[in-house]
Amino acid sequence: MSHGPATQWKENKTLEKKKARLGVVMFIIYTIVYAGFIYINVWDSQLMRVAVGDLNVAIVYGFALIVLALILAIIYNHICTKAEKLTEVSGKR
Amino acid sequence: MNYSVSPGAVAIFICFVISVLFISFYFARKTKSATDYYAAGGSIHWSVNGIAFAGDYLSAASFLGICGMIATYGFDGFLYAIGYLAGWIVALFVVAEPMKRLGKYTFTDALDSKFNSKGIKLLGAVSTLLVSMFYLIPQMVGAGSLVTPLLGLPFEAGVVMVGVIVIAIVATAGMASTTYVQFFKGALLITFSLILTFLVLSRGLSTSPDKVDAPYHNLIVLKVSSISDTSVKLEDSSYQVIKVIKSKTKSYVKLSKDNVESIWTINAPKNILEETETITALPNGSKLYNGEPKENNKFFQVGTVSQIDGQIPTGATAVTSGSLNPFSLIAKISNSTVTRWGHEDIKDGDNHITVYYQNPTSGKDILSPGLKYKVDPAKGATSTNRFDFVSLMLALFLGTASLPHVLIRYYTVPSPSAARKSTLVAITAMAVFYILTLYMGLGAMTGGVLDLTNDNMAAPLLAKSIGIAIFAMISAIAFSTVLGTVSGLIVAASGAIAHDLMDRFFNLKLTDKKKVYAGKVTAVVVGCIAMALGILFKTMNVTVLVGWAFAIAAAANFPSIIMILFWKKTTAAGVIGSILVGLIASLGIVLFSQDTYSNVYRLVGVTAPFAFSNPALVGVPLSFITLIVISLFTYKDSNIKAVSGVVS
Secondary structure, three states: OOOOOOOOOOOOHHHHHHHHHHHHHHHHHHHHHHHHHHHHHHHOHHHHHOEEOOEEHHHHHHHHHHHHHHHHHHHHHHHHHHHHHHHHHHHHO | OOOOOOHHHHHHHHHHHHHHHHHHHHHHOOOOOHHHHHHHHHOOOHHHHHHHHHHHHOOHHHHHHHHHHHHHHOHHHHHHHHHHHHHHHHHHHHHHHHHHHHOOOOHHHHHHOOOOOHHHHHHHHHHHHHHHHHHHHHHHHHHHHHHHHHHOOOHHHHHHHHHHHHHHHHHHHHHHHHHHHHHHHHHHHHHHHHHHHHHHHHHOOEOOOOOOOOOOOOOOEEEEEEEOOOOEEEOOOOOEEEEEEEOOOOEEEEEEEOOEEEEEEEEOOOOEEEEOEEEEEOOOOOEEEOOEOHHHOOOOOEEEEEEEOOEOOEOOEOOEOOOOOHHHHHHHHHOEEEEEEEEEEEEEOOEEEEEEEEEEEEHHHHOOOOOOOOOOHHHOOOHHHHHHHHHHHHHHHHHHHHOHHHHHHHHHOOOHHHHHHHHHHHHHHHHHHHHHHHHHHHHHHHEEEEOOOOHHHHHHHHHHHHOHHHHHHHHHHHHHHHHHHHHHHHHHHHHHHHHHHHHHHOOOOOOHHHHHHHHHHHHHHHHHHHHHHHHHOOOOOHHHHHHHHHHHHHHHOHHHHHHHHHOOOOOHHHHHHHHHHHHHHHHHHHHOEHHHHHHOOOOOOOOOOEOOOOOHHHHHHHHHHHHHHHHHHHOOOHHHHHHHHHHO
């Protein structure tokens, strides 16, 4: 049997490469922030107890990791969607 | 504790099941081709798929497990929420679009897209089946343990019920009905978690929480008039002192009142005795809860703040905080002391007693890491403890994007960009949910709702203390949570057997129709195996198994996915080696770790070959190295050949 994708869509190698590169860059950014969290947990856990306003570093960093995931995801999707639209337009010309 | 069954919960659950089955039969008529069955025709809208991702991923372990862990250990439970969500970043940035572009029905398709290798097909399918099974068992065990408190049925009935309903969902319409079941479950779970969090915040904190289901048991304190090493005299003469029992760390006093025996801890500095809860196993096999048979309902729910902002309750007047917001709740807990509970097994003659004793913990400790995972060397953490912790966080981070039942959801949408958008929706929904788990967990910790014998029940019991309607809803959702995740896993497993193995590995050349039929039959078989394993592993700790599934997925699948996408020299032999080494290393470490020896095989005093229990930190690098080394040896560069051909 054929082994193609289930549904066809327009392929665009340069666009794919650009999206993949952006994805890797954002993945590295997040990995560094996540690794920082684990590092503090393991090697400097007293820092986690330091107060930040009414909260502490552990709670703020933990929430920040969740919110950062969301923000990066929105930025990534926005840039990719925009790039896809641009290629669509230039493809039609 | 005893649970009374809520008729509302049963009614809501039955409604949910009926609508799920209705959806399944509706889609069954539309499910004709293999693409319909394995990938819902590739026609699911990305927004629906995104919520279905959440419904798929937020398993019983996420919902009940994390809330329960936060309620018991505070911030350390929240680490799971952070790790589980972080895994989705890997899925979005690295895996989502290529996975959709390269594959058709299964994750093995994507791995094999460049190679057409029999070995990859076989190993991909084996890895999918192993990971799915490790993930399935805890779900089935979860279903069985939920069904007793929620619907009043025995454990086995819960497992069989989930098995039968899920087989009906999957065998009728495959991925299409599975997707909609997960969509509804995901949407309901997030909505009602929001409502529950809102109610927790508006109730606020109290040293004697208001509960609608049963009044809070205010802990009794007995004043001591004199104390020596072997005897204690009390001011309250209605209690008779029987004897002092010493364990390695604590001193207890056994008292009797109205012919009921109880155990108390001695708080020598304050000259008081503090109440404990006990489960006594008698030589004849029966058990007493706080000195009485289970039916008497004397085993009370616990967990509350003992002081807020330094204010201690005086007499019958409780200290309360009033309504709070998401920030002030955390600030208040930080300035409070929470009564957590430790436990210890002691011997009293022929009786074995499990004593749950009060363990007042400052709010600052609860909101910082360290209560579950010992990583601070100042508090006696060894390098093995720290290694284990880093390894666990790595498995959560890399495991998500390697779970076969998550990956197959990328084939239900029409295009790579839809795959990306649905991942964004999933991240949004789950970010909200995981933040809510902190509030639900802390709410349960301080709401006087904890059942010390079952920490998985923290979230449903919290709902029960607030209102019977929300309890009915949360219970029904908790149960349907299992349905959604199990059906996803069964689709993944049946795809691995029918598509990867039968059709592609054994080259049976199934027609489209036969392939749907094969998928349905495998779904029934896998479902039955899952039921059997669920009953067999009844006593197994379920969160341990989920951890294994993540670690095995991360070591066996993640390196090959990444390298196929980003390293041109990856060869089929490299991929095969990497999956094999990842599987063997992670499974081997898990099966021969100290943790498994002591807690699963229950081998007392035997030293296992591996001191640590989380294999990701060893398995993932090993798997990467294997792939790179084998690929370098087997890679034939066509360019080099062409060039050397010209020169010669």
